[in-house]
């Protein structure tokens with residue numbers, strides 16, 4: 001190597017490399033610290049977490065990345081959601097595997113308890129989801145069903161309260177027609193009349209999520225508390241029961257299925273989650289629906 005070349009290397013190339021490295025380190029420092037901020041200031045009861053905000057195919061995108069990288073999907077989801085401020089859109093620039101590994105390691109080291117809590121929350125909410133809760137078949141026009149992101153909207157029956165689920169509306173407003181199926185495998189842990197929910201079914205899934213289906217017109221034959229159900233299995237038919245202490249009251253609102261998703265159901269730490277983006281995700285899932293009666 002010539003003398004001039006060596007001199008040039010030390011005068012330009014080496015300082016450039018050092019500067020580049022410093023910029024990279026500073027960038028990572030701020031990136032990682034922003035994530036820690038999100039992690040430290042949110043728990044399972046935080047509105048950000050509970051919103052389950054995965055617009056534009058965000059959830060499907062995260063599952064795909066986890067598969068591609070051969071990483072645990074709930075670590076990928078937790079890390080990406082914390083990093084993105086609890087809203088991961090499928091159209092956003094995707095994380096690189098290296099970025100994920102750095103963020104994940106940092107979060108694990110610095111906030112292991114909070115990280116684990118969130119990760120378990122995502123897993124309980126998402127891991128057992130298999131299908132959309134209303135049977136889509138040739139028997140009905142998919143246009144018949146519609147829903148909006150009405151989680152948190154004001155409800156006034158029985159006192160002012162936020163709406164803790166999503167309403168799937170029947171445009172034809174006819175009770176007892178549209179079949180309601182379980183989104184997950186699980187155990188029927190609640191079944192019967194509720195003043196607000198009318199005839200409802202609550203299914204607890206193997207990962208610990210509680211899935212609540214309300215305002216039914218009728219139950220699937222033989223369905224009772226303690227029964228094991230499979231994803232896609234018939235729970236009952238969509239209706240308009242509820243908003244009364246008198247069992248069997250119908251007609252206080254239009255025919256719809258109210259879908260609720262809860263973590264730590266029945267405990268002092270119970271929280272409701274927004275099912276909207278989860279339902280959008282399930283719309284895109286192609287699974288063989290199992291229209292089965294309970295034995």
Ligand SMILES: [Zn+2]
Pocket residue numbers: 163165166167258259
């Ligand atoms: Zn509702």
